[in-house]
Amino acid sequence: MVTFGTGGWRAIIGEDFTKENIQKLALAVSLKMKTENVDGEGIVIGYDRRFLSKEAVIWACEIFGKQGIKVYFVNRSSPTPLIMFYVMKHRLNYGMMVTASHNPAIYNGIKVFTYGGRDADEIQTQDIEKYLIEAERIYEPDHEESGQMPPASYLELVKNGVVEEINPLNEYLDNIISVIDMDAIRSRDFRVAIDPMYGVSLTALSTILSVARCTIETINDQHDTLFGGKMPAPTEQTLRNLQNYVLDRYCDIGIATDGDADRLGVIDDQGRFLHANNILVMLYYYLLKYKGWRGPVVRSLSTTHVLDRVAESFGQKCYEVPVGFKFVSAKMQETDAIIGGESSGGLTVKGHIHGKDGIYAASLLVEMMAVSGKKLSEIAADIRREYGAIHIAERDYRFTSEEKERINQILMIDRKLPQMPFEIDKISYIDGCKVYFKNGGWVIARFSGTEPLLRIFCEMGAEADSVSVCSLFEEYLGLQEG
Numbered sequence: 001m002v003t004f005g006t007g008g009w010r011a012i013i014g015e016d017f018t019k020e021n022i023q024k025l026a027l028a029v030s031l032k033m034k035t036e037n038v039d040g041e042g043i044v045i046g047y048d049r050r051f052l053s054k055e056a057v058i059w060a061c062e063i064f065g066k067q068g069i070k071v072y073f074v075n076r077s078s079p080t081p082l083i084m085f086y087v088m089k090h091r092l093n094y095g096m097m098v099t100a101s102h103n104p105a106i107y108n109g110i111k112v113f114t115y116g117g118r119d120a121d122e123i124q125t126q127d128i129e130k131y132l133i134e135a136e137r138i139y140e141p142d143h144e145e146s147g148q149m150p151p152a153s154y155l156e157l158v159k160n161g162v163v164e165e166i167n168p169l170n171e172y173l174d175n176i177i178s179v180i181d182m183d184a185i186r187s188r189d190f191r192v193a194i195d196p197m198y199g200v201s202l203t204a205l206s207t208i209l210s211v212a213r214c215t216i217e218t219i220n221d222q223h224d225t226l227f228g229g230k231m232p233a234p235t236e237q238t239l240r241n242l243q244n245y246v247l248d249r250y251c252d253i254g255i256a257t258d259g260d261a262d263r264l265g266v267i268d269d270q271g272r273f274l275h276a277n278n279i280l281v282m283l284y285y286y287l288l289k290y291k292g293w294r295g296p297v298v299r300s301l302s303t304t305h306v307l308d309r310v311a312e313s314f315g316q317k318c319y320e321v322p323v324g325f326k327f328v329s330a331k332m333q334e335t336d337a338i339i340g341g342e343s344s345g346g347l348t349v350k351g352h353i354h355g356k357d358g359i360y361a362a363s364l365l366v367e368m369m370a371v372s373g374k375k376l377s378e379i380a381a382d383i384r385r386e387y388g389a390i391h392i393a394e395r396d397y398r399f400t401s402e403e404k405e406r407i408n409q410i411l412m413i414d415r416k417l418p419q420m421p422f423e424i425d426k427i428s429y430i431d432g433c434k435v436y437f438k439n440g441g442w443v444i445a446r447f448s449g450t451e452p453l454l455r456i457f458c459e460m461g462a463e464a465d466s467v468s469v470c471s472l473f474e475e476y477l478g479l480q481e482g
């Protein structure tokens with residue numbers, strides 16, 4: 001079965017991520033494109049380095065081909081933002097990327113993009129799910145065995161020009177190079193460590209940074225569909241090697257991207273992990289203070305409120321949306337925000353693509369170091385002095401289906417809460433249950449839309465309070481971290 005979550009469709013390979021489901025999804029998208037009369041313009045499709053990603057595109061091509069829809073196939077593993085960029089630049093109505101982003105290696109999935117290169121929003125994905133019912137009815141499997149070689153029907157489609165293999169990497173890179181202050185970086189002789197986490201960012205990142213005359217060092221760059229046995233998600237735990245590397249080689253910055261390069265994680269010059277919340281605050285501060293930009297910021301419900309303080313100090317507004325970049329980018333457009341992002345590690349800036357881009361964000365951070373003339377640790381210290389430190393405790397919990405029902409009943413239906421140690425200002429149920437305290441702190445408990453997890457995040461003025469409020473929820477709901 002194909003169902004969409006926070007960031008596209010994700011499923012376990014061999015369970016739901018199967019040739020049949022991939023082709024049914026391709027059929028549903030074809031039907032939708034036909035109804036909307038945009039089938040004539042074609043669709044762009046890319047893939048990451050996961051197991052079966054390339055094969056999945058070939059299977060999808062067979063369906064689009066049969067439906068007479070042209071496929072622009074980016075036939076080399078690529079970053080998700082490159083596909084979003086292509087959809088935007090070539091004014092296509094649809095694009096697809098085969099990836100399960102930061103999920104464990106046993107997962108794969110498909111992200112669908114719509115006009116402007118945006119993540120398909122809920123209305124669009126619900127619509128696709130409706131077309132899936134029709135696709136179920138009319139789907140006929142292709143009886144050709146694929147084996148190791150591309151199936152004959154695929155080769156035929158390429159020969160007939162229905163599938164066109166393309167490589168738009170240059171367009172994407174030139175676009176980033178044109179908006180980043182490469183001259184400022186050029187003169188600084190930075191040493192940059194890159195950890196693509198076995199994913200797809202290396203070619204793009206190392207090209208941009210080499211053009212800017214940085215010295216590049218890389219780790220974890222080989223193709224490994226098991227991601228070295230770790231999650232391809234940049235966290236403090238997964239970036240320990242990068243941390244050591246940055247210190248050993250005296251790097252100015254360590255940059256890591258997730259499996260499909262739309263998110264990033266950073267190690268500063270002192271070997272400290274910078275959480276996505278810190279990166280987002282830094283870049284907003286940089287745009288306002290050093291580049292003189294003015295405009296609001298958009299963040300998700302589980303992202304630091306220090307952004308609100310930065311916005312206020314520059315006379316700007318901070319907007320809050322549910323978790324999911326589709327909500328962030330829609331709000332950015334509505335409010336003309338200059339930056340938007342999430343604590344899960346994705347951000348974008350006005351003038352760039354409408355989705356998150358770890359490659360662009362990393363390039364902007366390097367620009368920030370060059371233009372400000374400060375080390376990452378120094379900028380972080382400036383921000384701490386002016387706005388206070390970010391103290392967020394984050395926990396993930398696994399659950400059985402009965403437990404899920406029980407937790408949902410308590411939190412979302414009965415709307416019960418543990419006795420809180422701080423005065424409550426308001427409670428929101430827009431996406432999970434978020435409690436806002438009068439002292440500026442907050443806590444949220446919500447079910448992930450990408451993994452079978454309950455996530456609890458808490459931000460308070462003091463680290464001990466963040467931890468204790470998380471624990472309070474944990475005990476009240478009878479959870480065990482895992």
Ligand SMILES: O=P(O)(O)OC[C@H]1O[C@H](O)[C@H](O)[C@@H](O)[C@@H]1O
Nearest residue numbers: 006007324325344448449450451
């Ligand atoms: O907390 P989750 O529902 O798992 O979502 C975590 C993240 O997943 C994906 O990467 C989405 O694109 C993001 O927008 C989201 O923040």
